[in-house]
Amino acid sequence: MxxxxxxxxxxxxxxxxxxxxxxxxxxxxxxxxxxxxxxxxxxxxxxxxxxxxxxxxxxxxxxxxxxxxxxxxxxxxxxxxxxxxxxxxxxxxxxxxxxxxxxxxxxxxxxxxxxxxxxxxxxxxxxxxxxxxxxxxxxxxxxxxxxxxxxxxxxxxxxxxxxxxxxxxxxxxxxxxxxxxxxxxxLGLYDNELYDAKIKLAEEDKKLQKIIAKLQAIYSVLGKTSFAEDIGTIEEQKKNILNKIASINIAIIEAKEESLISYSSDKKETESSAKDSVAIRNKLLEVETEIQQLNYNILDSEEFVSELIDKQSALRDSIKVGSLIDGFEFSSCPSCHKPLKEKVKDRCGLCGEPRESIGSSNGLLRMKNEIEIQLRESEKLLEKKKQKLTELTTKRKELRTSFRKQVSKVTATMSSVDASKEKQIFDLYRQTGELEEKLQTLDKIAELHQSLLELRDERYVVQSEVNRLNDKIELIGKQRLHREPEVQALISKRLCELLRxxxxxxxxxxxxxxxxxxxxxxxxxxxxxxxxxxxxxxxxxxxxxxxxxxxxxxxxxxxxxxxxxxxxxxxxxxxxxxxxxxxxxxxxxxxxxxxxxxxxxxxxxxxxxxxxxxxxxxxxxxxxxxxxxxxx
CATH class of the missing domain: 3.40.50.300 (P-loop containing nucleotide triphosphate hydrolases)
Incomplete structure (x- = not known):
């Protein structure tokens, strides 16, 4: 045994x-x-x-x-x-x-x-x-x-x-x-398991308290707004505001076309702002393309890592099963159930191949070793890709905001010398500014709602881990308390038997x-x-x-x-x-x-x-x- x-x-x-x-x-x-x-x-x-x-x-x-x-x-x-x-x-x-x-x-x-x-x-x-x-x-x-x-x-x-x-x-x-x-x-009385569990528990508990504090802060802010937790209402408001901004921009253009006057300096500024808008848009397209490609790569890498983990698990099972049934002899074929022919020593009873070439688990161990090395490297690469995706997502958000502001700026630089039209255009600019401010506020509230959902999920995961670690620490403590006197008494007994x-x-x-x-x-x-x-x-x-x-x-x-x-x-x-x-x-x-x-x-x-x-x-x-x- x-x-x-x-x-x-x-x-x-x-x-x-x-x-x-x-x-x-x-x-x-x-x-x-x-x-x-x-x-x-x-x-x-x-x-x-x-x-x-x-x-x-x-x-x-x-x-x-x-x-x-x-x-x-x-x-x-x-x-x-x-x-x-x-x-x-x-x-x-x-x-x-x-x-x-x-x-x-x-x-x-x-x-x-x-x-x-x-x-x-x-x-x-x-x-x-x-x-x-x-x-x-x-x-x-x-x-x-x-x-x-x-x-x-x-x-x-x-x-x-x-x-x-x-x-x-x-x-x-x-x-x-x-x-x-x-x-x-x-003697089985000590390892890093209890120590690591206590350290991990302290870390997870600290993380849990931070999450709870963040949740409380978000609830206090959202409680002062008129929006429910359903983020759909916020998106509807943002859509309405963007439509209004688009309508106002059209009105500004029409008002300026009626004035029939423009200055070369204003024209230059307008052209410059337009070029900046195009440059920002191109950068945004590049980032969008890179994010899309990176998402495909991450998905592919995750599937590859998953396959490696499955193979690693399967190899462990194969090694374990092989050690349990090592030496098992078949009397009949497991496929057709006919009696097998006379067996040859040191050869497989089914295929007749030498046992060294087919039966040992050395190949499985070698494969397990190679997969473990490959898995470590693949997980490192996957983590780098995910980090890059986070950076690109943040950059995309910044570019979208910049692009929207630049479009408004292009419209704002279109000039007019007609006083009545100037007042009209000024009012339209003011309305655009107010709507932009509302839009930014809604973006922040939407972010808070999204953070709220993410923090709730995170709190559930961390709380589950805290509960698991508490149970583990209690179990290990009970085991160690029982084992030490037991194994000490056993060694003393066997030693005295030998000495007598x-x-x-x-x-x-x-x-x-x-x-x-x-x-x-x-x-x-x-x-x-x-x-x-x-x-x-x-x-x-x-x-x-x-x-x-x-x-x-x-x-x-x-x-x-x-x-x-x-x-x-x-x-x-x-x-x-x-x-x-x-x-x-x-x-x-x-x-x-x-x-x-x-x-x-x-x-x-x-x-x-x-x-x-x-x-x-x-x-x-x-x-x-x-x-x-x-x-x-």
Whole structure:
């Protein structure tokens, strides 16, 4: 059974130049890397963890000389091969190929996708793997740095060179806050969800109050007008006024034609005003055309984005369905219902094609990755187009007002010397001015009515979001309140069960009743005690990490990716009998789980019951037969 997130190692392939230094498969459950001291166990562990995204502080000499590390993974059941180069510099990027190892090694460059160490123009490799695992983002420290793969590995990988009593691997600039954040994140007790929800609620509530204030202001203004909320009455008034203005302009022209006199200066001014009117009209036509074209483009872009979202959703469904029915065998044709012919191993029972070429979800993952990149770019372009449309709409409104005023100005500059006609024309000008003022007032009132409608819709949307966020915050609070004591008690119980089966000299282990752990303090205690023998501290630390793994197999909300790596379980001078007993106790404790998981540990003395291909990674290594073959 698969619980998400699950990160399963399928194969490790290491090269030094053109030489293959290490190439071994891994399997579900317990994986043991065994060999005498100096045989290269820690080198293999370091290469594996570096390939997964961990920053190795102190390379073993042989491991540090290897330059290309490939790790085949099953991420939530889907295959992917990752490649990480080691050229001696820090913060290396990572390459992804959404297929199994053999296909990835033979794939062209275009099938590999590079993700940087840090966030930039594209997501980091941590973000990419987090997305594939379905893990949410979370802040790891007070500087707003996110939890990364490296920080997660500090807890699920016990480094041989680490302080024996420390829960987390050592690193420079560490902090209690960071350890607490990462530890609680992996136990499902913390992420950005609650924090972001509270921040978002404050923003939405502030936005809601502003909308309400605007609505109240508009109501106070509209309450003093004679117009109802129906904008149709305003449009009717505007139409009547425009008709009156047109009639008055005709009357002015007729009155001036009767005077039969004009001045050249007036003529020049009239011609100039007319030219200005034509120029404004041409600009208005250009803007109208551009708006029309942009509307078509936006509609096309929205349809394209919608199609991408549909494809993204369909691919996610396909990946999910594929993981659920993987390995399903047909006994009859689903079309004609006739019995199928004899099946050929490693080929599809329906079409007969090799399974590698048809069945894996690597192509779906690659397509999903490409669509996500395309979707991000398309949404950015769509937003720019919409912003441009808003700017053009505002410009069109300004040009329309300017054009109307310019037309009136052209009429106004037509002159007459007839006194009686001048008075008549003056009165007509005055009427035109008054009507223009009314028209502007109506435009403003119409804008207020439109704003009122838009603000009402916006208030409904924002209020709904405020209600949703309040419900979400309340739900998350209840979940966290219940989860923390539950998972702490579970880890304590499983740890005490492991310790009581220890054959060492610590009485507290044999009588273990309760265990406590403190991520911030980086320590574990048993029955309130933290001081034990050196080998006892090593065993306690390893047992605590196994208890974490067991908790992840029992509680779906625990985010530890069902993976644990322990290097050098005999540190601290642990006796062989004690080490072998611990190996048997752990394997026995994990054997009752039906959930997919991996425990990888290195030992110099493997218990006899584990000496089989079911548990061992490769051979039993020694000084003459080292794990990294190119250095033998």
């Amino acid at each position: 698969l619980i998400k997130p699950t990160l399963k190692i399928e194969r490790l392939h290491v090269k030094r130049g053109s030489i293959i230094a290490f190439d071994e498969p891994f399997h579900n459950g317990v994986n043991v890397l065994c060999g005498k001291n100096g045989s290269g166990k820690t080198s293999v562990i370091q290469l594996l963890m570096y390939g997964l995204g961990y920053e190795v502080p102190n390379w073993k000499e042989e491991a540090g000389l290897c330059d290309n590390i490939y790790v085949e993974l099953k991420v939530n059941g889907s295959p992917v091969t990752i490649r990480r180069k080691n050229n001696g510099s820090d913060k290396q990027s990572m390459d992804f190929c959404f297929s199994e190892m053999d296909a990835a090694l033979a794939s062209p460059h275009k099938n590999w996708f590079n993700y940087p160490y840090a966030i930039g123009s594209k997501p980091s490799f941590s973000q990419q793997l987090f997305d594939m695992l379905g893990l949410p983002e979370a802040k790891a420290d007070a500087n707003n740095n996110n939890v990364t793969l490296h920080q997660i590995y500090r807890l699920i990988y016990s480094d041989q060179s680490n302080t024996s009593s420390a829960i987390f691997n050592n690193e420079p600039f560490d902090s209690a806050f960071k350890r607490e954040s990462v530890g609680k994140y992996l 089966k220890d054959n060492g000299s610590e009485k507290e282990f044999k009588n273990a009743e309760y265990a406590e752990f403190d991520f911030a303090a980086n320590s574990v205690s048993v029955n309130g005690k933290t001081a034990f023998s050196e080998s006892g501290i090593v065993l306690l630390n390893n047992a605590f990490h196994v208890a974490l793994l067991m908790a992840s197999l029992e509680k779906n909300y625990v985010r530890l990716p069902r993976l644990l790596v322990l290097d050098g379980i005999e540190n601290g001078g642990m006796e062989d009998d004690r080490s072998k007993n611990f190996q048997k106790v752990v394997v026995e404790a994990l054997s009752s789980y039906e959930v997919d998981y991996q425990l990888v540990f290195a030992t110099k003395n493997i218990d006899e019951s584990l000496k089989s291909k079911d548990y061992m990674i490769g051979e039993e290594y020694s000084e003459p037969n080292k794990s990294l073959k190119s250095f033998s």
